[in-house]
Amino acid sequence: MLFTREALDRIASGAADLAFRSWRRPAVRPGTRLRTAVGLIEVTAVEPVAPDAVTARDARRAGYPDRAALLADQRAGDDRRLYRVTLRPAGADPRTALREDTALGPEALAEIVAVLDGIDARSTRGPWTRTVLGLLHDHPATRAADLAARADRDTLPFKADVRRLKEHGLTESLDTGYRLSPRGERVWRHLRERDGDGGPRA
Known part of the structure; x- marks a missing residue:
């Protein structure tokens, strides 16, 4: 489930719970915990409901x-059904x-x-973790599309790489x-000290 920041703030404050x-x-299903910009939000109920x-x-x-x-505000479609989702704040995101x-x-x-090293070893396209860490170190607050281009990656897969880290x-x-x-900065410094330059990056 995606929420606007305004909606997240309402849920976190208790002003909204649906x-x-x-x-x-x-x-989602009951018990699902969503990691958001305002912390964890737990789904406590999911029920189909008629619009009227x-x-x-x-x-x-x-x-x-x-x-x-x-x-x-709901998506239209004969193959869709309206669901009522009950939510509650569930604490800070452990990350x-x-x-x-x-x-x-x-x-x-x-x-x-x-x-x-394990992530890189299992990657079908070869090592990439140092490249992404280096890009974020060298180019913070840069559009994901621009970073992806530097890494010769499509934007959505690049975003998935960042989420994995x-x-x-x-x-x-x-x-x-x-x-x-x-x-991440501490780990990057360690890689630089250990490997000389932390590995390849654009």
């Missing part, structure tokens, strides 16, 4: 001024604390390098582009 989506099939059963109170709980605005953790001794650094607390998203997290 979302409505027109889906061919549910994209949506109430004015439902609309307000989903952040809309009225039910007409809510229904007008947030991880990316701030720079207290990395030799063993921790070796473990992270081993993870990066984000899972390990090494990168963070900005309004435009990305940057290395404090943890």
Whole structure:
């Protein structure tokens, strides 16, 4: 599920606890935890609902001024069904604390390098983790499309690469582009010290 930042802020503050989506099939289920810019959001219920059963109170709980605005915002299609999704804040994204953790001794650094080496070893296109880390180090807050071009990658696969490194607390998203997290900077310095230049990058 995708949310605007305004919608996320309402959910995080408790001002909204519902979302409505027109889906061919549910994209989430109860218990799903969504990692967002405001932390974790948990899905507690997913229920099909007839459009005429949506109430004015439902609309307000989903952040809309009225039910007409809510229904007008849904995707149309005979193969789609409207779902009512109940949400609640579920704490901080664990990656947030991880990316701030720079207290990395030799063993921790070796473990992270081993993870990066494993990702590269399993890649069907060859090693890429150092290239992406280097690009984000050298070109923070740069459009993803421009970074992807420097790496000779299409934009969407490049974004997936950055997200994969984000899972390990090494990168963070900005309004435009990305940057290395404090943890990522520490790992990058270690790679530079160990390998001389941290590996190839554009």
